[in-house]
């Protein structure tokens with residue numbers, strides 16, 4: 687059965703140009719319908735790879751260094767040799783953007799896997815031909831449907847993992863924990879999952895980081911069990927600069943339900959208001975409000991400065 691199309695936090699406006707994009711596959715630029723990796727690829731077989739989602743503004747990659755820091759740190763943690771310098775990766779990204787004539791409203795998924803295996807088993811030493819590097823870039827203007835009505839979250843049974851099992855800071859190809867959480871939320875009639883940490887504190891969503899605003903203060907989780915989101919870090923930086931009280935702390939659903947405003951953060955959607963949690967409306971304006979708006983404006987300015 688084909689799943690019904692429902693709004694997601696990563697919906698972009700339909701752009702027919704995306705049918706003819708060129709995709710970077712290990713140094714070659716290949717039309718989309720012929721862009722493939724081997725069924726022996728570690729990413730396909732095991733989810734053994736890392737990726738970054740980045741956006742292009744004015745022909746420049748927003749927060750490029752921060753994305754590279756996370757990618758190289760993650761790959762180092764799992765002994766995955768990218769086999770390319772940051773300069774080399776940037777050149778690959780720029781070549782792909784140029785080949786597609788892309789400068790603005792572009793979303794990119796840069797993927798690095800341990801590469802093709804000689805046999806279809808788990809051991810990393812079976813990947814012997816170097817990493818696979820794939821860059822998908824799409825024309826991508828976030829659709830405003832969810833931004834306008836706000837995201838409805840449901841708290842789900844699937845929790846964030848402890849760092850000694852599969853550290854949730856690894857932006858790995860395997861996102862099964864998040865996918866299960868998203869399915870649970872969808873089956874509960876919500877758009878996305880609000881995930882708790884192993885102690886029951888509010889942590890993050892399956893695909894974005896999560897913030898609440900209470901009495902003018904901005905709260906987010908300690909950061910221990912969530913993706914170390916680049917947008918999350920920028921929001922915290924903005925709050926400090928704008929003298930908005932910001933706390934990374936443990937808080938529970940009781941605090942979240944009573945928030946005045948709530949929003950998600952991610953490279954794709956920047957800041958997206960959360961209208962409901964577990965069916966309970968957030969604040970009085972669909973989760974949005976003056977603090978979120980101020981942060982969103984400051985974030986737009988920061989992106990502009992960073993991509994001048």
Ligand SMILES: Cc1ncc(COP(=O)(O)O)c(C=O)c1O
Pocket residue numbers: 739857864890891892893894895912913914915916917918951952953954
């Ligand atoms: C689980 C999860 N949370 C949050 C994020 C947002 O991170 P960023 O702000 O770097 O896009 C991502 C993006 O990859 C993610 O996969």
